[in-house]
Amino acid sequence: MAPKKEKHEFAAKKIKMKKDSKMKLKKKKVPSSSSTVAAVGGSENRGVDSDWWNCFWEKNSPISGSMVPQDEEEGFKYFFRLSKKTFEYICSLVREDLISRPPSGLINIEGRLLSVEKQVAIALRRLASGESQVSVGASFNVGQSTVSQVTWRFIEAMEERARHHLKWPDNEKLQKIKSEFERSFKLPNCCGAIDATHIVMTLPAVQTSDDWCDQVGQVA
Template structure:
């Protein structure tokens, strides 16, 4: 018999066996202890903590009971499911608790099932869905991007009042968020630090709140170019941000955003002078810029300290990881305004009111891990207008805009 015929007969036999093989019966619909979720889950513990130990409630979910109730009221209509004849649905409260606990601890779905009484398969659907809803219901009020000249001017006035940096719309920074390598992606997410990541790009105001976030660019992208892929940069380049005109600003200087050495110097983006070419006046400029940029470092530090999912590689698909990260950012803004226990002056780096020395002693530094930033690169071929903008701010900080303590910082070697 020819080999091809033998192969064909064998293949037919296997196919027939698979076709007529009896389907295996499901061993059980769900594990018995998971069916007794109300008995074994942490919901009973939380009800006890709510009344007797509110501090422990805060530690468990990263928010106090009243703030949790407010958040639950906002998301419930969008995550409420109907009961069926087969089983009772998982309540909005249980869904939100499971999601917040996941963000707070970074535990795997398999581990989280023991405290929630929810199967890992269900958690894999519930948590990304709830994160997406959290962003949708909070973003309008708690992640509002400025759209008018007056809104930008209000932000600039606040920056000048708090950090003595005029005409500033916020501090820009980007961080690599560690993820596990998605299947069949090769080195697509592999970054210069030699791990897999997606990028969180953020603009932060003077009060440590996110004004704009862009999440999801793969870590393999050039660090210097990632900002250029965002809508923020596209609007900035096309003059669609409705920024104040020079004539409306202090000293008639350009309205600017603050970046570090990873970002290119541009008409509306300032970066420090290179350490290799510092003069006394340039050191003054670098100090004033660094002092104001401190807000973005502290904002990233706060979210890593509060949401320990950022301490580990996020083991979900990149699209779900994006929903998780953006939910953390909007939750950060929500909690900054609503929960005194989440944010206070001890939480972030403090400033001596007399010497204006910034102490690197924020409580977040005791519990946070480093989120890797972008590669610092030397910039060449800078546009004349960009150089002129930075020179105007340098002259201002060494002239009309000087502050009494900046020289002391230079003498102490802190600038």
């Protein structure tokens, strides 16, 4: 009868070992509170894409025969239509809005979070150049949908934060502006211009009027 007892004891030990191993597996599956926070806030642990200008300038720096200025400061103005000082001011206006309402997926191809500065740069480049979202995205190493999201979030933030910079003139000033436009550019009833598009053109040999020449003497 002794062998049977040993057999029963061995079977009991085997069952106990299985139970212990199952308990260990269950413990492994339960995440700690710290790991849960890390998973939920994983995006906060990603690096921020703060070196955007160096990367952008390296990718878009002037080559022989290009219209891009060699100087970085002038190159910045060429791409974004404003100085770095004005750019920093705009970032300060919209920073709170762009940080407090971050949509999901605002990362570049390397997986780093887009800094406020890079978001503003993307939006300004899109608005300043009129290039396609795909083309602008390629310049900043982001996708087309990111360019779309960033641009509209920036516009909405500027509508809220920069209203004090655009003020409709009173009647007296309005008449003065209209007179200056008509005297300088022969445009009647024009009370302002936000932007303009400069188109260089080839004038036919029979047409020599100076009316087609711009301020630097080009036919435009």
